[in-house]
Amino acid sequence: MGKKVRTAIEPTRVENYPLWYQQVVKSADLAENSEVRGCMVIKPWGYTIWENIQRNLDAMFKETGHVNAYFPLFIPKSYFEKEAEHVEGFAKECAVVTHTRLEDDGKGGLKPAGKLTEELVVRPTSETIIGASFSKWVNSYRDLPLLINQWANVVRWELRTRMFLRTTEFLWQEGHTVHATETEAMDETYKMLDVYAEFAETYLALPVLKGQKSESEKFPGAVSTYSIEAMMQDRKALQAGTSHFLGQNFAKASNIKFQNAEGTEEYAWTTSWGVSTRLIGALIMAHSDDNGLVLPPRIAPAHIVIVPIIRQEEQRAAVMEYVEKLAAELRAIWYYEKKLVVEVDSRDIAGGEKVWQWIKKGVPIRLEIGPRDMENNSVFMGRRDMAPNEKKGVDVNEFVQEAKKLLDDIQTNIYQKALQFRQEHSHIIDDKAEFYRFFTPKNEENPEIHGGFVRSHWCSSAECEEKIKDDLKVTIRNIPFGEAAENGHCIYCGKDSEKRVIFAKAY
Numbered sequence: 082m083g084k085k086v087r088t089a090i091e092p093t094r095v096e097n098y099p100l101w102y103q104q105v106v107k108s109a110d111l112a113e114n115s116e117v118r119g120c121m122v123i124k125p126w127g128y129t130i131w132e133n134i135q136r137n138l139d140a141m142f143k144e145t146g147h148v149n150a151y152f153p154l155f156i157p158k159s160y161f162e163k164e165a166e167h168v169e170g171f172a173k174e175c176a177v178v179t180h181t182r183l184e185d186d187g188k189g190g191l192k193p194a195g196k197l198t199e200e201l202v203v204r205p206t207s208e209t210i211i212g213a214s215f216s217k218w219v220n221s222y223r224d225l226p227l228l229i230n231q232w233a234n235v236v237r238w239e240l241r242t243r244m245f246l247r248t249t250e251f252l253w254q255e256g257h258t259v260h261a262t263e264t265e266a267m268d269e270t271y272k273m274l275d276v277y278a279e280f281a282e283t284y285l286a287l288p289v290l291k292g293q294k295s296e297s298e299k300f301p302g303a304v305s306t307y308s309i310e311a312m313m314q315d316r317k318a319l320q321a322g323t324s325h326f327l328g329q330n331f332a333k334a335s336n337i338k339f340q341n342a343e344g345t346e347e348y349a350w351t352t353s354w355g356v357s358t359r360l361i362g363a364l365i366m367a368h369s370d371d372n373g374l375v376l377p378p379r380i381a382p383a384h385i386v387i388v389p390i391i392r393q394e395e396q397r398a399a400v401m402e403y404v405e406k407l408a409a410e411l412r413a414i415w416y417y418e419k420k421l422v423v424e425v426d427s428r429d430i431a432g433g434e435k436v437w438q439w440i441k442k443g444v445p446i447r448l449e450i451g452p453r454d455m456e457n458n459s460v461f462m463g464r465r466d467m468a469p470n471e472k473k474g475v476d477v478n479e480f481v482q483e484a485k486k487l488l489d490d491i492q493t494n495i496y497q498k499a500l501q502f503r504q505e506h507s508h509i510i511d512d513k514a515e516f517y518r519f520f521t522p523k524n525e526e527n528p529e530i531h532g533g534f535v536r537s538h539w540c541s542s543a544e545c546e547e548k549i550k551d552d553l554k555v556t557i558r559n560i561p562f563g564e565a566a567e568n569g570h571c572i573y574c575g576k577d578s579e580k581r582v583i584f585a586k587a588y
């Protein structure tokens with residue numbers, strides 16, 4: 082047995098993945114649990130990642146013709162009652178406002194008063210309240226398509242929560258569109274799924290699989306739901322975004338009608354689509370290592386950190402001048418849609434400690450600069466996608482010239498690592514016993530990292546899907562696009578099947 086290598090994060094991924102995740106979040110200073118159970122405080126480093134997600138996605142939404150608007154946080158309970166499946170899907174996790182004020186309770190405390198005649202639900206999603214506006218906005222075929230997005234917070238009363246992955250309140254965007262025809266609404270549904278996939282792969286360096294959700298996993302009230310699914314390093318799937326074709330269900334519930342070119346009144350066709358702060362959870366779990374967070378440069382709050390190494394006070398002025406000059410040069414460089422963000426860490430703490438803090442925060446490039454580097458016109462550089470001790474001296478001018486290319490290189494490398502990991506843990510399984518073995522940990526008490534993505538045949542019955550879920554906690558992630566039709570036998574019941582679907586354990 083080799084000596085255990087000390088890592089900045091303990092436990093390691095292999096030792097205890099859920100605890101490792103919590104430690105990465107904590108040591109990168111991304112977020113913390115709040116006093117309100119199930120709700121988190123997103124700290125500046127974590128929130129800047131969200132802002133970067135927002136900014137870039139928002140640009141993609143606008144490029145595809147969407148505009149932003151804002152709708153109320155409160156939804157009259159009766160709105161939910163209009164769409165039966167919808168209310169059933171969300172009823173168990175609604176926060177309900179029943180009173181409008183607080184009154185002295187006569188015992189030194191306060192009691193709710195001013196009971197509402199109709200209770201208000203704190204939005205868990207906005208189809209019905211937005212539908213109420215759309216029914217007024219849409220009158221003629223000339224008003225269509227209507228392409229709206231909202232950035233907002235939502236509340237779903239979760240019993241078991243986990244920072245970024247599942248919290249009672251979270252941040253998200255929800256797109257809501259109205260179309261004259263079924264074909265146009267379907268095209269929109271696919272288009273936005275493509276936008277999500279492109280965003281996940283280009284910015285988050287997250288390879289995803291696009292596909293359709295099974296009946297039991299679709300959005301409550303939708304005709305069909307499509308998702309992008311990513312593999313985390315514990316080989317579980319994470320649904321990173323969804324796009325729903327709502328047919329005329331919500332148009333009928335909210336009375337969204339329009340007069341067509343022939344003058345006849347018709348119900349419209351609608352879609353909705355969303356991603357949330359869950360993407361930050363995906364980012365953490367897909368790329369980080371046993372030394373902490375690893376950030377793809379295109380989404381990182383800072384691209385480069387410079388740590389001045391000053392051992393004697395009389396060196397300080399000269400080193401700092403050299404460092405500030407370099408930082409200014411770097412900050413003038415455009416990296417995609419914004420200039421490079423460069424941190425100079427001049428805090429009065431030991432250099433080694435600083436360097437480790439930045440490693441844990443996932444900054445793509447670290448530069449350590451002391452008097453000797455200054456004399457040699459060089460920088461001592463470390464990359465976050467490589468081991469912490471793989472550092473090297475580089476000529477300073479060369480570094481400035483190559484900085485953008487280096488960041489692109491890191492971005493690609495992080496994506497390739499994630500893709501390779503997914504490929505290594507994706508399998509085709511046709512035998513039921515093997516399927517069950519594959520998804521069963523050897524150590525039931527303290528399960529080791531196991532499983533992965535499995536492509537197996539499925540007969541399309543909800544019953545087989547349910548049994549597999551009950552037995553193994555494995556679900557159909559999606560029915561992937563682009564899979565060739567192929568005759569086979571359902572992995573559970575053995576009946577005829579025409580397609581393979583992706584099975585996995587999931588967040």
Ligand SMILES: [Zn+2]
Pocket residue numbers: 539540541542545571572573574575576
């Ligand atoms: Zn079956």
